[in-house]
Amino acid sequence: MKLLLFDIDMTLVDTGGAGRMAMVKAFFELFGADGELGGVSFAGRTDTVILRDVLAAHDLVWTPEVETSFQRKYFSHLKKEIMKPGPRQVEAGVADLLPLLRQRDDTTLALLTGNWLQGARIKLRHFGLYDFFEFGAFSDDSAIRSELPEIAVGRYRQRKGEDIEPENVFVIGDTPLDVACGKPFGARTVAVATGSFSKSQLEAAEPDYFFPDLLDQQAFLRILE
Numbered sequence: 001m002k003l004l005l006f007d008i009d010m011t012l013v014d015t016g017g018a019g020r021m022a023m024v025k026a027f028f029e030l031f032g033a034d035g036e037l038g039g040v041s042f043a044g045r046t047d048t049v050i051l052r053d054v055l056a057a058h059d060l061v062w063t064p065e066v067e068t069s070f071q072r073k074y075f076s077h078l079k080k081e082i083m084k085p086g087p088r089q090v091e092a093g094v095a096d097l098l099p100l101l102r103q104r105d106d107t108t109l110a111l112l113t114g115n116w117l118q119g120a121r122i123k124l125r126h127f128g129l130y131d132f133f134e135f136g137a138f139s140d141d142s143a144i145r146s147e148l149p150e151i152a153v154g155r156y157r158q159r160k161g162e163d164i165e166p167e168n169v170f171v172i173g174d175t176p177l178d179v180a181c182g183k184p185f186g187a188r189t190v191a192v193a194t195g196s197f198s199k200s201q202l203e204a205a206e207p208d209y210f211f212p213d214l215l216d217q218q219a220f221l222r223i224l225e
Contacts, residue, residue, distance in 0.1 A: 002224050004101065004150050005112035005187070006133070007173030009118055010195030012094050013127050017088035019078060019119065023050070026073035030066075030107060033058050043196060044177025046114035046201055048143035075118050084128045090127050091194045093214030098132045100217055106154065107224065111136030112148050112171055112181070145177060151186040170223075176205035190223070214219075 006012055009019065015041040020042060028034055038057025042050055052062045054094055060066075082088065101107050109132055113120055124130035135155045137148035149171060156164055171182030175196030179202070182189040191207035192214060193199050203210055209223050 001105055001108060001160070001162075001164060001168060003108045003110060003153065003156055003169045005110050005137070005149065005169065005171050007171075007175075007178050007183075008111065008113045008115055008123060009093065010174045011172060011178070011192055012090060012091055013123060014087065014089050015082055015123055015126075016088040017086070018081040018086070018088065019115075019123070021078035022074050022081045023054075025077045026032050026070055027054060030070060031058065032130075042180075044114065044145070044173065045176030046139040046143050047119065047146055047151050048139045049114075052143070061190050062210075071116060071118070074124065075116075078119060078122050081092050082122060083152045088126075089128060090129065091192075091214065093217065094129070095103060097214050097220060098129065100221065102132055104224075108160070109133050110152055110156070111138070112152050112173075113137075114139050114145060141204075145181040146184050149182055153185075174202075176201060179205040179207045188223075 024037060027037060037054045040050055040053045040057060050065065051067060055062050101109055111120060113136065115138060117140050120138060121130055136151035141151045142148060147167060153164060153169060160166055166186030167188060169187040170188045170190055171178060172190040172192065174192050175197055179189045189207040190209045191202040191205065193202055193212050214220060
């Protein structure tokens with residue numbers, strides 16, 4: 001069995017900045033600060049770490065209660081933002097690849113993402129992709145992204161009643177941090193250049209496999225053999 005752990009933003013879908021805008025609006029409502037959230041990077045990072053860094057940039061303190069309040073505002077805005085016109089799309093090849101993978105009896109599809117679970121649901125349900133995935137590991141589980149593969153594999157064991165070797169786990173994402181999070185666990189890492197990182201930047205992270213996008217389904221399927 002192969003366990004495929006997919007990142008969401010810029011790997012499966014492009015929300016056209018809906019997530020960032022929802023965070024900007026949530027932060028403004030709670031703290032009266034707007035703009036670019038203190039220049040904090042989002043790429044490949046967990047929502048909890050992003051929130052902590054934005055708070056620190058505004059000399060504010062993170063607490064579990066603050067995070068919960070922020071989540072409520074953020075999810076409310078995300079539901080609205082993702083419905084607005086904009087460059088929102090499923091990434092190239094994804095709509096054809098996921099059905100091929102789901103019909104295989106040797107493949108389990110799951111998520112490994114820095115999104116909070118509810119944010120992941122909102123984004124993927126908007127594009128009709130959420131039901132392709134059996135489970136996942138999210139920012140709710142750990143703010144430390146490198147801990148998420150072990151959490152996802154633990155959920156695999158619970159659901160399937162069997163173990164899986166790290167070399168049969170594939171972490172698929174569009175950033176060097178996606179690659180980096182899979183390496184300590186021993187997972188195979190798959191970099192896809194559908195985000196803001198170039199081929200050279202992704203290859204510098206030394207993924208096991210590199211694809212410019214997911215249009216070549218047969219090439220992707222070959223890495224599972």
